[in-house]
Amino acid sequence: MAFGWIDDQAEARRRAGLVRTLRPRPADSPLLDLASNDYLGLAHHREVVEGAAGAARTWGGGSTGSRLVTGTTELHTRLERELAAFCGFEAALVFSSGYAANLAAVTALGPHGSLIVSDAGNHASLIDGCRLARGTRQVVGHADPEAVRKALSTHEGAAIVVSDTVFSVDGDAAPLAELAAACREHGAGLVVDDAHGLGVLGDGGRGAPYAAGLAGAADVVVTATLSKSLGSQGGVVLGPARVIDHLVNAARTFIFDTGLAPAAAGAALAALRLLVREPDRAARARDVAAELHARLTAAGLDAVRPDAAVVSVRAPSPEQAVRWAADCRTAGLAVGCFRPPSVPDGISRLRLTARADLSGAEIERAVRVIGETRP
Known part of the structure; x- marks a missing residue:
C-alpha cells in the first residue's frame, strides 16, 4: 500500500507521546499568551x-x-x-x-x-x-x-x-x-x-x-x-x-x-x-524574562535563566509536558510545549515568551497557573 509506512510512524509517535496536532485560535482568544514569539507585543499594534x-x-x-x-x-x-x-x-x-x-x-x-x-x-x-x-x-x-x-x-x-x-x-x-x-x-x-x-x-x-x-x-x-x-x-x-x-x-x-x-x-x-x-521595548522584554525566571524559581520550578526573552521550564516527561501545557490552557494560559525531536537534549519543557507588553499582574497570574498545574 502506498505510504503504508506512515501508519507505523504514527503509531510509534503515539506510543512515545509525541503526536502533534493543529489548534486553530480565534481572533479574540481569551487566553493569556506566553506561547507566541511576539516578543515586543507588536503583532496587533x-x-x-x-x-x-x-x-x-x-x-x-x-x-x-x-x-x-x-x-x-x-x-x-x-x-x-x-x-x-x-x-x-x-x-x-x-x-x-x-x-x-x-x-x-x-x-x-x-x-x-x-x-x-x-x-x-x-x-x-x-x-x-x-x-x-x-x-x-x-x-x-x-x-x-x-x-x-x-x-x-x-x-x-x-x-x-x-x-x-x-x-x-x-x-x-x-x-x-x-x-x-x-x-x-x-x-x-x-x-x-x-x-x-x-x-x-x-x-x-x-x-x-x-x-x-x-x-x-x-x-x-x-x-x-x-x-x-x-x-x-x-x-x-x-x-x-x-x-x-x-x-x-x-x-x-x-x-x-x-x-x-x-x-x-x-x-x-x-x-x-x-x-x-521606542527602544525601551527591548529592555522591557528582557526585564519581563528576568522577572518570570525569578518568580518561577522562587516557586520551586526548574526554570532556565534566560539570556533574552525565552524562558523554559523543564518537565518530567513528554507526556507530562503535554498534559501540563493543556492544564495551563484550561486555566486560561497559553504556553509552548517543546518535546523530542524539537529539543536536542531530549528533555521536554514548557517554553514561555517574555513579551514586552506583559503587565506585572499578568506575570503573577502566569506564574501562579504554571505552579498550580505542575505535574
Missing part, C-alpha cells in the same frame, strides 16, 4: 497592522513573482535599507521566511570543498541548510568555541561556522565574541541566526551581533526573522554588500521563491520604525 493594510492597498495582495522578476518593489528595498542601517550592516536581503533565509545563507556560503561547522543546538532551519549545502558538515558541542577551533584546524580552505545567537529551546546565548575569534584565527566566516536576538538584545534591540561588537564586520553574516520581535512574517540576511550580491545570484530560496508579500514587508517596516522610536 495599530501602526503595524496599518503598515500591512496600507502596503496591501498600494502593492496588492502578493508580490506577483520572484524577486528577480516582478517580486521586488520599492517597499522591499526600503525595508532592506532600513534593516541594514538599524542592525549596523552594509546590506540586507529579505526572504519569504526566516527558514528560507537560513537555507539561503548556509547553502550559498558553504560550497563544495568548504567546511561547515555547526553547533549541536542549532535550529532545524540551520541544520537543514547544512544538510543541503555541498560543503563538508561537522557538528560540534553546544556553545563550545574550543571545539570550533579544533574542527577548523582540521581543514584547509573555505570554512564557515554556523550558530544561533540565542538558542530557541532554553533561550541561552551563544558566545559570539569567542566564536568570532576562533573563526578569525582560521580565516573562516561566521554565520549566525539572530531570530531570538533581534528586537531584544543590543542597543535598542539591534541584536546580539551588535551587542557583541560584530555588526558590520566583513567576516560576519547574520540572518533573522521578521516574524518574532517585528510581529510580521519573513526573513532577512544581513552582511557585506558582496555577500548579499552573491546571495542574489546563488541562493536558490531567493532566486526561485516568490518575493515576500507586500503586507508582510509593510508590517515589518512599520514595526522597525516603531522600535527605533
Whole structure:
C-alpha cells in the first residue's frame, strides 16, 4: 500500500507521546499568551497592522513573482535599507521566511570543498541548510568555541561556522565574541541566526551581533526573522554588500521563491520604525524574562535563566509536558510545549515568551497557573 509506512510512524509517535496536532485560535482568544514569539507585543499594534493594510492597498495582495522578476518593489528595498542601517550592516536581503533565509545563507556560503561547522543546538532551519549545502558538515558541542577551533584546524580552505545567537529551546546565548575569534584565527566566516536576538538584545534591540561588537564586520553574516520581535512574517540576511550580491545570484530560496508579500514587508517596516522610536521595548522584554525566571524559581520550578526573552521550564516527561501545557490552557494560559525531536537534549519543557507588553499582574497570574498545574 502506498505510504503504508506512515501508519507505523504514527503509531510509534503515539506510543512515545509525541503526536502533534493543529489548534486553530480565534481572533479574540481569551487566553493569556506566553506561547507566541511576539516578543515586543507588536503583532496587533495599530501602526503595524496599518503598515500591512496600507502596503496591501498600494502593492496588492502578493508580490506577483520572484524577486528577480516582478517580486521586488520599492517597499522591499526600503525595508532592506532600513534593516541594514538599524542592525549596523552594509546590506540586507529579505526572504519569504526566516527558514528560507537560513537555507539561503548556509547553502550559498558553504560550497563544495568548504567546511561547515555547526553547533549541536542549532535550529532545524540551520541544520537543514547544512544538510543541503555541498560543503563538508561537522557538528560540534553546544556553545563550545574550543571545539570550533579544533574542527577548523582540521581543514584547509573555505570554512564557515554556523550558530544561533540565542538558542530557541532554553533561550541561552551563544558566545559570539569567542566564536568570532576562533573563526578569525582560521580565516573562516561566521554565520549566525539572530531570530531570538533581534528586537531584544543590543542597543535598542539591534541584536546580539551588535551587542557583541560584530555588526558590520566583513567576516560576519547574520540572518533573522521578521516574524518574532517585528510581529510580521519573513526573513532577512544581513552582511557585506558582496555577500548579499552573491546571495542574489546563488541562493536558490531567493532566486526561485516568490518575493515576500507586500503586507508582510509593510508590517515589518512599520514595526522597525516603531522600535527605533521606542527602544525601551527591548529592555522591557528582557526585564519581563528576568522577572518570570525569578518568580518561577522562587516557586520551586526548574526554570532556565534566560539570556533574552525565552524562558523554559523543564518537565518530567513528554507526556507530562503535554498534559501540563493543556492544564495551563484550561486555566486560561497559553504556553509552548517543546518535546523530542524539537529539543536536542531530549528533555521536554514548557517554553514561555517574555513579551514586552506583559503587565506585572499578568506575570503573577502566569506564574501562579504554571505552579498550580505542575505535574
